[in-house]
Amino acid sequence: MASKSKGAPNKTKSGGFFGSIGKFFSNFVKRFVDGSIGTKLSHFIFGAGNFYHKQYAKGALFLIMQVAILAFMILCPTINGTPYGYKALLNLPLKNVSEGGEFDPATGDFSAGSDCKLMILFGFVTIAVIVIYFIIWNKNIESSYKADMDRKVGKKPTTLREDVETLFDQKFHITMLTPTCIAALVLTVLPTVFMIALAFTTYNSQDMNDLGTNLFHWNGVKNFASVFTGEGTLGVEIKNRFLPVLGWTFIWAIFATLTCYFGGIILALLINKKGLKGKKIFRTIFILTIAVPQFISLLAVRNLLGEYGPVNTVLQSIGLIKEPIGFLGLHAQDSELLAKVMVILVNMWVGIPYTMLMTTGILMNIPADLYEAARVDGASTTKMFFKITLPYVIFITTPYLISSFVGNMNSFNAIFLLTGGGPAYQGYAAGGTDLLVTWLYKVTIDQGWYNTGAVIGIFTFLITATITLVTYRRSKAYNEEDTFQ
Amino acid sequence: MSNNLRPMKIKSQSRNRRVSLGITYTILIVLSIIWLIPLVWIVLSAFRCEYQADGTFIGRVTSNFFPKAYGFKNFSDLFSATYYGVPNAFPRWMLNTLIIAAIDCVISTFLVLSVAYCMSKLKFKLRKPFMNIAMIIGLFPSFMSMIAIYFLLKSVGLTGNPAHPEYSIIGLILAYSAGSGLGFQIAKGFFDVIPNALVESAKLDGCSNFKIFRKIILPLAKPIIIYQALMSFTGPWMDFIFAKVIIGADNPKYWTVSVGLYSLLFGTHPDTNLFTQFAAGCVIVAIPIVTLFMFLQKYYVEGVTAGAVKG
Numbered sequence: 001m002a003s004k005s006k007g008a009p010n011k012t013k014s015g016g017f018f019g020s021i022g023k024f025f026s027n028f029v030k031r032f033v034d035g036s037i038g039t040k041l042s043h044f045i046f047g048a049g050n051f052y053h054k055q056y057a058k059g060a061l062f063l064i065m066q067v068a069i070l071a072f073m074i075l076c077p078t079i080n081g082t083p084y085g086y087k088a089l090l091n092l093p094l095k096n097v098s099e100g101g102e103f104d105p106a107t108g109d110f111s112a113g114s115d116c117k118l119m120i121l122f123g124f125v126t127i128a129v130i131v132i133y134f135i136i137w138n139k140n141i142e143s144s145y146k147a148d149m150d151r152k153v154g155k156k157p158t159t160l161r162e163d164v165e166t167l168f169d170q171k172f173h174i175t176m177l178t179p180t181c182i183a184a185l186v187l188t189v190l191p192t193v194f195m196i197a198l199a200f201t202t203y204n205s206q207d208m209n210d211l212g213t214n215l216f217h218w219n220g221v222k223n224f225a226s227v228f229t230g231e232g233t234l235g236v237e238i239k240n241r242f243l244p245v246l247g248w249t250f251i252w253a254i255f256a257t258l259t260c261y262f263g264g265i266i267l268a269l270l271i272n273k274k275g276l277k278g279k280k281i282f283r284t285i286f287i288l289t290i291a292v293p294q295f296i297s298l299l300a301v302r303n304l305l306g307e308y309g310p311v312n313t314v315l316q317s318i319g320l321i322k323e324p325i326g327f328l329g330l331h332a333q334d335s336e337l338l339a340k341v342m343v344i345l346v347n348m349w350v351g352i353p354y355t356m357l358m359t360t361g362i363l364m365n366i367p368a369d370l371y372e373a374a375r376v377d378g379a380s381t382t383k384m385f386f387k388i389t390l391p392y393v394i395f396i397t398t399p400y401l402i403s404s405f406v407g408n409m410n411s412f413n414a415i416f417l418l419t420g421g422g423p424a425y426q427g428y429a430a431g432g433t434d435l436l437v438t439w440l441y442k443v444t445i446d447q448g449w450y451n452t453g454a455v456i457g458i459f460t461f462l463i464t465a466t467i468t469l470v471t472y473r474r475s476k477a478y479n480e481e482d483t484f485q
Numbered sequence: 486m487s488n489n490l491r492p493m494k495i496k497s498q499s500r501n502r503r504v505s506l507g508i509t510y511t512i513l514i515v516l517s518i519i520w521l522i523p524l525v526w527i528v529l530s531a532f533r534c535e536y537q538a539d540g541t542f543i544g545r546v547t548s549n550f551f552p553k554a555y556g557f558k559n560f561s562d563l564f565s566a567t568y569y570g571v572p573n574a575f576p577r578w579m580l581n582t583l584i585i586a587a588i589d590c591v592i593s594t595f596l597v598l599s600v601a602y603c604m605s606k607l608k609f610k611l612r613k614p615f616m617n618i619a620m621i622i623g624l625f626p627s628f629m630s631m632i633a634i635y636f637l638l639k640s641v642g643l644t645g646n647p648a649h650p651e652y653s654i655i656g657l658i659l660a661y662s663a664g665s666g667l668g669f670q671i672a673k674g675f676f677d678v679i680p681n682a683l684v685e686s687a688k689l690d691g692c693s694n695f696k697i698f699r700k701i702i703l704p705l706a707k708p709i710i711i712y713q714a715l716m717s718f719t720g721p722w723m724d725f726i727f728a729k730v731i732i733g734a735d736n737p738k739y740w741t742v743s744v745g746l747y748s749l750l751f752g753t754h755p756d757t758n759l760f761t762q763f764a765a766g767c768v769i770v771a772i773p774i775v776t777l778f779m780f781l782q783k784y785y786v787e788g789v790t791a792g793a794v795k796g
Binding site: 169179190194282288291292293295296303306309310313349357361362410440441454461465472 | 502505506509510512513516517519520521522523524526527545546547548549550595596599600602603607609612615620621622624625626628629630631632633634636637640641659660662663664666667693694695698719722723725726730743746747750760763764767770771774775777778779782785786787789790
């Protein structure tokens with residue numbers, strides 16, 4: 001990841017992308033030709049240059065890393081019957097996988113316990129280890145070459161201790177970022193890349209259970225095509241429901257964002273009205289809904305509005321309705337439109353306090369002289385509201401508006417806890433109020449269609465990423481990021 | 486005529502103001518009631534203690550908003566009950582969640598602060614690319630990679646491990662805290678406001694970057710530390726999807742409290758008659774969280790506002 005991004009920021013500067021790559025390689029040649037015998041040896045044996053310069057600790061560190069990685073690559077440690085190392089690379093094409101066949105990497109045949117998802121996972125880990133190997137290789141040459149140069153000008157090569165000290169000063173960012181990078185690489189980037197890969201396979205738990213194996217193969221872009229053509233096992237289901245779900249996701253995101261946004265601003269203005277007493281009490285009441293975990297508050301609402309809940313009973317007893325209303329589409333025959341309206345309304349209950357809280361902070365920061373000047377000019381309170389307060393709040397919170405739109409597209413809790421995606425469609429995973437994310441959840445976690453779930457996930461990513469990048473790139477926060485500091 | 490107009494105008498203005506204040510009070514009180522109803526209902530349900538004529542306890546959702554009888558039976562049942570074959574499951578779930586939340590809180594806060602400090606106050610080549618990559622990764626729906634994280638943890642025995650089911654807790658802590666460092670934006674916005682001159686002058690005095698972080702930045706960062714700690718501590722109490730998937734449906738002893746409570750009503754063995762016990766559990770979970778929020782409200786508002794402005 002690090003090496004890929006290296007060229008990007010220099011694009012606009014000297015030489016461009018290819019220039020910096022060229023420089024990168026000419027640097028290698030230069031170091032090999034100009035370097036001492038130790039540096040030359042370092043190209044093959046890690047740490048050789050450091051030993052040559054009597055930096056034993058550093059040299060030993062490099063050597064241990066090389067030996068460890070090479071051992072990993074050659075000895076191929078096995079977990080759950082699936083190997084790492086070079087065998088993992090050989091497994092990666094999933095080539096010898098045929099229905100029911102079981103591949104044993106040792107004999108070239110399949111063995112019991114072979115698991116294609118682990119083959120892909122371990123293959124990716126092995127590729128990452130190879131990349132790390134070359135990064136260490138480069139660092140080890142660099143370290144040796146630097147010692148060469150120090151010698152040349154008569155300086156003593158830096159000791160390991162001095163190097164460690166720079167990690168707390170000039171190179172402090174490396175120390176600070178390493179834990180996050182390792183954690184995020186292993187548990188965020190790797191799983192994401194792995195799921196993207198699954199989108200191109202035939203992996204789903206139903207076929208696996210039927211066949212009684214953990215073997216599957218690459219499937220090209222067929223899973224993506226089935227969204228439009230309706231081919232494949234889940235094809236028709238995906239094709240018929242994809243556009244409606246996508247459409248509803250957008251409608252939901254627009255309504256959920258705007259209702260909570262303007263509702264929150266209005267609420268904040270009401271609470272902050274001059275002369276109003278008990279501001280703190282009102283604010284605390286609304287903050288309660290933020291503080292109470294959503295699975296509690298939303299499930300409470302769900303039961304309150306349920307078939308036998310108080311709301312239906314009250315409506316029945318005053319004679320407004322005869323049968324209980326299915327507000328939240330929990331049964332297939334319930335109204336889809338009503339369920340959609342209800343989730344948007346209940347979501348206001350959850351979301352408005354949040355915007356209220358945020359706007360309150362902003363309202364207090366509006367420069368008082370703006371109002372002063374307006375008052376001198378004889379502007380009315382209404383006019384001041386529409387000409388000063390509202391534009392100011394909207395201007396400040398535009399980035400929030402965008403991020404909350406994207407957040408709402410991926411808003412899982414509101415839908416899952418209230419309607420569970422219902423009303424259900426006969427034979428389809430996606431119900432009437434399902435968003436792309438809740439559909440993705442049902443398809444992967446509930447039904448085990450990992451490849452289809454990954455396809456939905458990738459589409460979701462493409463849509464949200466496009467919206468975010470287009471608006472974010474134009475925003476002030478991004479373009480003037482440096483000036484803020 | 487014109488002499489009379491002014492006092493009248495003022496009078497009518499002050500009356501207008503009183504009327505509009507009155508309307509505001511009315512609206513706010515009505516809204517407050519709407520906002521409180523579901524929460525009040527859960528609390529009332531938790532204390533509901535009604536019996537049918539034949540002596541069986543009514544634990545399901547009933548049509549009456551206010552209980553006919555009150556008592557602590559739901560709480561005592563909740564603490565002693567065996568759910569999903571786990572004796573005293575509820576206290577166990579509380580303990581699990583407390584452990585997870587406490588460790589996650591420390592790790593996440595540390596990661597967020599360190600990344601935010603680097604992004605805000607240190608200059609290095611990969612700064613901007615790192616920020617862009619972090620943003621792009623954040624755009625992938627977390628539900629997509631959730632199942633992959635499960636596979637990954639399972640392959641190293643940190644969940645779904647029949648010999649050591651308790652390792653699932655470590656797995657969940659890792660899953661919660663691993664990606665947290667990428668959520669540095671709000672903290673970075675906070676650090677950005679700390680004047681650079683402070684850092685520069687310390688550098689001139691020969692302070693290393695580590696010392697600047699420890700002696701200057703950290704003491705100034707108290708509000709954002711509290712905000713991050715609050716967020717990461719309350720996270721595990723609120724989340725239930727991640728916990729459900731990572732720990733696994735077949736491992737009820739190591740569930741978090743939210744997974745457990747949810748499963749009382751919607752799990753593999755749902756029991757509608759457990760609703761009042763569910764409500765009692767909700768009250769017990771909500772009390773400490775709400776108290777925390779109320780005490781640390783100031784810091785929470787500060788964080789939320791900073792997040793809004795910086796996007």
